[in-house]
Amino acid sequence: MTAVLSPARPGSARTAGPAPLVGVGGCPAPRHDLLRLGRLVCEGGGVVPDLQVSVRRWGAPPRADGSNVVLLLHALTGDSHVAGPGGPAHSPTGWWPGVLGVGAPVDTERFHVIAPDVLGGCSGTSGPAGASVPNALGGADFPEVTVRDQVAAEVRAVQALGIRRVAHVIGASAGGMRALEWAAQTAVPVDHAVVVAAPAASSADLRAGLAVQRAAVTADPAWQGGYYAPQSGPTAGLALARQLAVLTYRSADGLEQRFGPDAGRLTAWLEHHGRSFVERFDAVSYLRLIGAMATHDLGRGRGGVQRALRHLPARVTAVAVSSDRFTTPDEVRSLARGTGGRYAVIESVHGHDGFLIETEQTATVLRSVLA
Structure with missing residues (x-):
């Protein structure tokens, strides 16, 4: 290349x-x-x-x-x-x-x-x-x-x-x-x-994707308006937001080339990205960062x-x-x-x-x- x-x-x-x-x-x-x-x-x-x-x-x-x-x-x-x-x-x-x-x-x-x-x-x-x-x-x-x-x-x-x-x-x-x-x-x-x-x-397309990620976090019952205890919070919503993000960071051809028809391997890969992200990142921090990205102009x-x-x-x-x-x-x-x-x-x-x-x-x- x-x-x-x-x-x-x-x-x-x-x-x-x-x-x-x-x-x-x-x-x-x-x-x-x-x-x-x-x-x-x-x-x-x-x-x-x-x-x-x-x-x-x-x-x-x-x-x-x-x-x-x-x-x-x-x-x-x-x-x-x-x-x-x-x-x-x-x-x-x-x-x-x-x-x-x-x-x-x-x-x-x-x-x-x-x-x-x-x-x-x-x-x-x-x-x-x-x-x-x-x-x-x-x-x-x-x-x-x-x-x-x-x-x-x-x-x-x-x-x-x-x-x-x-x-x-x-x-x-x-x-x-x-x-x-x-x-x-x-x-x-x-x-x-x-x-x-x-x-x-x-772009509107980028902002739309970020809006869906935000919705995934805030729809988690553990979100509590962002006032959750340390080491807790909306881990399921944050993991889902990360999985959505990862899909936008890769291409359709790349995913097809890597996983083909193997749905199990693809799902495991996405779940791994969600789990590992939750271990190192905070939900409110993530919303502040995607908010900055969404308003970039x-x-x-x-x-x-x-x-x-x-x-x-x-x-x-x-x-x-x-x-x-x-x-x-x-x-x-x-x-x-x-x-x-x-x-x-x-x-x-x-x-x-x-x-x-x-x-x-x-x-x-x-x-x-x-x-």
């Missing part, structure tokens, strides 16, 4: 060659910071009284001009453990092995790499899953957040680390939505945004999507997955054309998750645009 990298204009595509998956040195262990950043007022008027942002960092010291600073933004329910050692609560490889490390496309000997945990999640940054700092809000009292709120929290964190400019921001899926908002803000200017499998604004308050894309101060590379039905290649191509940026395609039968599964192609694209 090949990755196609091109300006977002018809007839100008070129094919990138293969790239090695990992550098010989692998990925070093990160430094982990918990930053206390004061009061955050959200777009909807809600307040996070004592914002905390969890950040992992790798690599070379940051240059004063930010020319070697890379920001890596995880997907919807991911975390800052991108690659390498992550401790007992994390996988041994992270969620993007082969992308980050010594000699990898995001080379830790070349770049200073920052990966924050998202606002509203449950991986150390302020969110509904518990009052992790004094005066924090937990559970259903945690405010609704938007992608812009999440980026506002990340901007504060980066500023607290002494960073005044970012060379590259790379985000995938929900992280790609945040990468676009990073490209639009000017408090910490960004030179280049790599937006993987994310649209300029969430780069053009809100900026004169519409096309005007916002035209006026982005950062260069943009937009990357699609050929079989993605969560964010279609047409949506990603439209984003790239709107910015006058480059467009890449990861060829995969695996749907939206192709950016995670086709590591070699993803690495090829990133190596090219970060060269």
